[in-house]
Amino acid sequence: MAQMRNIGIMAHVDAGKTTVSERILFYTGKSRRIGDVDDGTTQMDWMEQEQQRGITIQSAATTCFWHNTQINLIDTPGHVDFTAEVERSLRVLDGAVAVFCAVGGVQPQSETVWRQANKYHVPRIAFINKLDRTGANYLHVLKQIEEKLHTKPLALQLPIYQQEELLGLIDLITMQYLQFDESSQGATVISSPIPSEHLEQAQEARDQMLDTLSTYSEELITLLLEEAEIPQDLILSELRRLTIARELTPVLMGSALKNKGVQPLLDAVTHFLPDPFELGDVPAKLVSKNKREEIAISRLSTKDFVALIFKIQQDKESGALCYARVYAGSIKSGTMVLNVGKEKKERIGKLYRMHARTPEQINELKAGDVGVIQGFKLAQTGDTITDGLNVVLESIDFPEPVISIAIEPKSLADLDKLKEVMTLLQREDPTFLLKENSETGQLLISGMGELHLDVLTTRARDDFKAQFNVGKPQVSYRESIEGSATLTETFDRPINGKESFAGLTLHVAPNERGAGNRITNELAKTLPDELQQAIIRGIEASLASGIVMGYACLDIHVTIQSVQYNEELAHEVAYQSLGAILTEKACTEANPILLEPVMAVIIEVPNDYVGEVISKLTTRGGIVMGVDMQDNIQLLDVQAPLTKMFGYSTELRSQSQGRASFSMKFSHYEKKTN
Structure with a gap:
């Protein structure tokens, strides 16, 4: 029986992740030529914008075969603005390959994707890429993996150089010297005894x-103490056990661009990462009318169909393609x-196995498969679909957008088309939001960063032919309170022509910064459950709509202290309305404040320019939290308000003659001081 691996390739931008993926496709026979990122000929980065910008924007899925193993592979983006693509991919993967640059080492987005993989308990192997580059230092990268990612890296290979040229790799398990034939673009791997001049070094490494x-x-x-020979199968089985248990991380090496080291990486995928049927039962919740009960679903079950939709891609001809x-x-x-969450049934149209953008129609999707469903009209990312079983799988958490821009149609006739296109893109990308101001009619789109919004607006124009103008970036603020207040109020207005009555006392106070909103219910059994839930819905709705300026509230603790209840006049709408009204009034009296997003900024800058970069950052409200020295480069760990960081990339290029770079992601909200 053929084995299966569901894996993702993840990395910091420019670590060579897509180059690794392209070599995997070539060596497994999935493609006949090697795609090149610089030439814009990659198969996994198939979007026009990806090829023009030289970055991965959308995760791309494909299926290839290595020996007797089917590998379902997802190439994920490395840029922080597209971290949601990584999040939803890791949610459904059984293993991952983390790619690190042999010069840059563990970079900021490397840490982010590693934490995301930790969150979903994904076993990993590492690949140190770009060993051919000047300044490559695999020992330094191994040290960084241990110190920054808090895992135990285990090098399974030793790179062999002649001056600065990477000649090949010594496999420390088989103790063979591996070279990659240049005439066949590395497709032929030549295995030979270790050269005598490298034998002592190889034995020490082993x-x-x-x-x-x-x-x-x-x-x-025991075998080591007895000085007995160590069976190769024992090494492989122990490595597999420990990798799946996430107790250590096997590390492979090479240069994907120079076609060296990819086949041993594929071997490691089959040796050390899990088959989906090896893993434990899948946690889920059985949904009934008023509760959700924790259950486990066997992956071996042939009785019930259960799948998770983790990505939706809008196709101009086929409509919504749902990755499941x-x-x-x-x-x-x-x-x-x-569709369990929607409580609606839909018919599956066509089923596909994707190769980047090219669909291969299939008749059936089975347990362990990653495939695409055409024909759904209601499905969204995170939905559970079953053949009737009322269960939901753990959904996917996405970060909230922190930057917005206003858009307006070029003419009134373009308005409906613009709304339709933006709604389609919103369905595809959970971190892209469209909001219409009910009073002004202004359309506001929000995303994870300037690049994210630039990509989406370019797609709307080029792919969907929407006509619109774009305003300047705006910040997505939040509202909170600094004081506390307790208010009591009654609701005694007719509802649907019938008299109603409700009374409620609420207390509001600040919650710890970063802890989010909290609702404490002290009513116990003094009110029926459905009415208590109505109050909570009202409170949640009020917090979502803001206090003074209409921004969602954050870090507010609302306590439901007491109620007035008349069984004959009680109505859910009355209690829900009262919960919303009273929350807004109490927060208004509790010294409302505006919170602004503060960004975590990592700047890689050559030593010669550090002083000027820090000086200019200070004028933007930046605070240097730490400095990490790496050869002739300094990594500045900075926190700065998002409002002051617009246009920073141009300024940084100017200050460093184009030699510095930075990445930025949301850190936390703080009180806006001016």
């Missing part, structure tokens, strides 16, 4: 590998399935 591995394996340490990961059972084209 001893170090086995010594580390033995700390996790009693069988291995199947966890149990199977499904065929034409079948009716239940």
Whole structure:
């Protein structure tokens, strides 16, 4: 029976992640030529904007085969503005390959994607890429992996150089010297005995590998103490066990651009990352009328079909393409399935296995598969679909947008088209939001950063032919309170022609910064559950709509202290309305404040320009939290208000003659001081 691996390739931007993916496609026979990022000929970065900008914007899925293993591979973006693509990919993957630049090491987005993989308990192997570059230092990268990512890296290879040229790799498990034939673009791997001049170094590296591995394996340490020969199968099985348990991270090496080291990486994927059926049951919740009960779904079950929709891609001809990961059972084209969250049934149209943008129609999706469903009209990212089983899988959490821009149609006739296109893009991207001001009619779109919004507006114009103008970037603020207040009020207006009455006392106070909103219910059994839930819905709605300026509220603690209740006059609408009205009034009396987003900024700058960069950052309200020295480069860890960071990329290029770079992501909200 063929094995299966569902893996993702993840990395910081420019670590060579897409180049690795392109070589995987070539060496597995999925493609006949090697795509090049610089030439814009990559298969996984198929969008026109990806090829023009030289970055991955959307995660792309493909299926290839290595020996007797089917590999479902997802290439994810490395730029922080597209972190949601990484998030939803990791949610459905069973393993991942983390790519690190041998010069840059563990860079900021490397840490972000590593934390995302931790969140979803994804086993990983590492690939140190770009060993051919000047300044490459694999030992430095290994040290950074251990210190910054808090995992135990285990090098399985030793790179061999002649002067600064990477000649090949020594495999420390088989103790063979691997070279990659240039005439076949690296497709032919030449395995030979280790050259005598490298034998001592290789033996030391192997001893170090086995010594580390033995700390996790009693069988291995016994053999080492007895000075017995170590079976290769034992090394592989122990590495597999420890990788899946996430106790250590096997590290492979090479240069994907120079076609070196990719086949051993593929071997490591099959050796060390899990088959979906090896993993435990899938946690889910059984949904009934008033509660959700924790259950587990067997991956081996053939009885029930359960899948998660993790991505939606709008196709101009086919409509919405829903990427789904199947966890149990199977499904065929034409079948009716239940969207559990929507409580609606939809018919599956066509089923596809994707190769980047090229669909391959198939008849059936089975447990473990990653495939695409055409024909759904209601589905959204995070929805669970089943063949009738009323369960929901853990959904996907996405960060909230922090930057907005106003858009307006070029003419009134373009308005409906503009709304339609933006709604389609919003369905595709959960971190892209469209909001219309009910009073002014202004359209506001929000996203994760300037690049994110630039990409989406370019797509709207070029791909969907929407005609519109774009305003200047705006910041997505939040509102909170600094004081506290307690208010009591009654509601005694007719509802649907019938008399109603409700009374409520609420207390509002600041919650700890960064803790989010909190609602404490002290009513116990003094009010029926449905009416208590109505009050909570009203409070939540009020907090979402803001206090003074209409921005969503943050870090507010609302306590429901007491109610007045008349069974004959009680109505859910009355209590919900009262919850909303009273929350707004109490917050208004509790010294409302405006919160602004503060960004975590990592700047890589050559030593010669550090002084000027820090000086200019200070004028933008930036605070340097730390400095990390790396050879001739300094990494500045900075916190700065988003409002002051617009246009920073141009300024930084000017200050450093184009040699400095930066990445920026949301950190937290703070009180706006001016």
